[in-house]
Amino acid sequence: MVRIALDAMGGDHGVSVVVPAACAYVASNPAVELILVGQEDVIKAAMPTGCKRIRIHHASEVVGMDELPSQALRRKKDSSMRVAIDLVKSGEADACVSAGNTGALMATARFVLKMLPHVDRPAIITALPNTKSHTWMLDLGANVDSSASHLYQFAVMGVEQVAALDGNTSPTVGLLNIGEEEIKGNEQVKKAHELLSGSDLNYVGYVEGDNIYDGSVDLVVADGFVGNVALKASEGVAKMISHYLKAGFKQSLFSKMAALLAMPILKSFGKRIDPRSYNGANLLGLNGIVIKSHGGADELSFGNAIKIADKAVHTDIPRRIEKKVEAHLLPGSEA
Amino acid sequence: MVRIALDAMGGDHGVSVVVPAACAYVASNPAVELILVGQEDVIKAAMPTGCKRIRIHHASEVVGMDELPSQALRRKKDSSMRVAIDLVKSGEADACVSAGNTGALMATARFVLKMLPHVDRPAIITALPNTKSHTWMLDLGANVDSSASHLYQFAVMGVEQVAALDGNTSPTVGLLNIGEEEIKGNEQVKKAHELLSGSDLNYVGYVEGDNIYDGSVDLVVADGFVGNVALKASEGVAKMISHYLKAGFKQSLFSKMAALLAMPILKSFGKRIDPRSYNGANLLGLNGIVIKSHGGADELSFGNAIKIADKAVHTDIPRRIEKKVEAHLLPGSEA
Incomplete structure (x- = not known):
């Protein structure tokens, strides 16, 4: 079973897009379990009945679309974005998806998950x-x-x-x-x-x-x-x-x-x-799978970002990249 | 009377585009005289009968689309591109238009016409x-x-x-x-x-x-x-x-x-x-008017580049830019 954490509050539309996209995704992908991270009452109110293999993980705060990455990182330790990434770190989720602020997502993911060995900078x-x-x-x-x-x-x-x-x-x-x-x-x-x-x-x-x-x-x-x-x-x-x-x-x-x-x-x-159909960018070089959805994503679009996360888990991207980078170190790079 | 020199040999199509575009332009713009610069026999062969206010100025060489700018500059002093720019320098033409190699055009124009006072670099x-x-x-x-x-x-x-x-x-x-x-x-x-x-x-x-x-x-x-x-x-x-x-x-x-x-x-x-309809880029900052046409321009497209040259002459762009730049020198710039 692949487990993907979704930042339910992120993006321009928050739960109104993420929740239905999640329900639609699990309905057609029986081997996937989704974790909706965010304010429990808000998520519950948006949840249609009969969604299976979806659970809610409460997080009290939300990172604003224009919030400075450093502030989001320092001050919002219980944000839906941060907690979704924490779940990847702790192994409770195999990947996470967020439509939130790219800078904050990048900074938080880098801080929590760290870079792969020998990787200098992540890339989208x-x-x-x-x-x-x-x-x-x-x-x-x-x-x-x-x-x-x-x-x-x-x-x-x-x-x-x-x-x-x-x-x-x-x-x-x-x-x-x-x-x-x-x-x-x-x-x-x-x-x-x-x-x-x-x-x-x-x-x-x-x-x-x-x-x-x-x-x-x-x-x-x-x-x-x-x-x-x-x-x-x-x-x-x-x-x-x-x-x-x-x-x-x-x-x-x-x-x-x-x-x-x-x-x-x-x-x-x-x-x-x-x-x-092309929504879902991978933050490469991190020690974990983080997928960035477009902020303005609609249901179809966000579903595509979940699919990218799902594929990335199946193909174990971070491990593959770790090996590839190690096999392609430039002379003079640290051993 | 506005006089514009055209590099007749430049671009992917050379005289087969430049010559008919020139004839069409003078036909509808009575206050313009065009100078076709290039190999006289080639131009003559491409010229329809009855084109008025167009004269041919012979130039024996042609700058290739992939030629290195420095080589074009040093070795091809009788190229259609170089001679068209020379005509602007000598005052025989008020502007020139070329669909040739951008790098060569920029380097040659800069060498022949020089930059306006206080302008560090030209811009397209x-x-x-x-x-x-x-x-x-x-x-x-x-x-x-x-x-x-x-x-x-x-x-x-x-x-x-x-x-x-x-x-x-x-x-x-x-x-x-x-x-x-x-x-x-x-x-x-x-x-x-x-x-x-x-x-x-x-x-x-x-x-x-x-x-x-x-x-x-x-x-x-x-x-x-x-x-x-x-x-x-x-x-x-x-x-x-x-x-x-x-x-x-x-x-x-x-x-x-x-x-x-x-x-x-x-x-x-x-x-x-x-x-x-948007063809014709101005090389700003030069002490003279040089218009770059897209290399693949067709007749309609090249005609638009001539129109841009015509407008630039009417509005005396280089003098206006010279004044504007002088009025906007940064502290510490040379006087």
Whole structure:
């Protein structure tokens, strides 16, 4: 039985999304037990009757979406987020999922669970749709000013994540760069390129922003500042396109009729690139499984984050990453 | 009469795009004279009869799309790109447009035209569509590792570009950042935030990647590495969406019929966010007007880059920027 702790109070919608998503997940996954962490009375009020294999673990406090990570860490020791992570630490849960404040989740998880041996920094990884299937990308915002050896380590951890979750044992790896400079990119990227070129990873070289979505590589490696901006810019473009599509189909009676006919196609297309199907980012490098859901996640979307946690438990990601990192230490790294 | 020199050999398509775009532009803009720079026989062969106010200026060499900027600069003194810029320097042209290699264009323009007084680095600026109208963004790849004072100067130059081209004298300015870190962003961005907060620019604070496309601000300022990745990632998402839309409408007889009805709507929507309507990036900070067209530009797209050059001449961008920069020197900058 896989046991996953859910931060029931986290995200923009709290229990109104987490509780129904949990009930739906256990209903279709008989080998999973979920622990709803948060204010007992609030959770109970949101709980439909007949949910099986779900129990409530009371936690009195809630971390706000804009709360400073250091304050959440110091002052809110009985928050739903903290207690969900504590359950992973104590072994009562195999993984946890939170839609709360990313900074607080990262800081708390790092403090409670610690990093794996030899891992310098955690990194956030997720899958994004591409024209063929999907592309994995990290780091999505855990780090800024990543050094060459950090980027190298992100690649090592990312490769293991792809191997574990997709069964693709030698995924192609690209390093995110720009094509405009004479000797491309900045110093860190150039040095990371050398490290990766000399490794046994299936490194294919530099990729540019558009290659995230064209299926050129299985895994894209970037500094967290760059990766986060790329991700958010992509979300922005997709929203803008959807805005103009909707506006176009509402313009006239004719276009409204066309919309009726086009709707099934647009819907199936939307499903294909629906960010909700890609919700659930793994915080790699921690000694435990922590999945970050998008703050604005709805029920379907949060369910996907639970699925990612479930898969991560089955494939024992942290142990696999520990071994992979140990086998890929750079000369000069501590033994 | 505005005189614009066009690098006729540049870009993926060379004369087959530049020459017809030039003929179409002069036909509808009687106050413009164009100079086609490149191999005379090649240009002549591509020239339709009856094109007025276009003359050919022979240049024997061509800069390759993958040529190293330093080599293009040293070895190809009679390239179409170099000669087009030389014409701006000598005053025979008021501006030039090239779809060639960005690195070579930047290096050559900087060498020939020099920077404006007090400008440390040039920056590439363009307009991008948003849900309301458009957002200007710089730098798109001229610089990596921009310091806080570089970012500040990009903002100053960008504001003047927006003022000149949109007549918006106090555009809102946002600094591109990520929301994940406790004290947001990296050191350079945090310092630039202080510099901008203390300036008389209409600075509204940090923005994230999705704000580029939602109309939150008129101008987004970023380091060139970050800006370039954001731009390319956006292109990639748009291409992927278009790929899936087309595939969806081709799936069955029903969907093909729906496509026929939906086509006018999709077309008008496409026009709205057509990257071709946004083609033409200004290389700000140079002592002269140089417009970079997308390498893959088609006729419509290249025509838009000529229009941007035309507008830049009319509004005398370099002189305006020179004054603006002088009025916004940071304490400690050279006098």
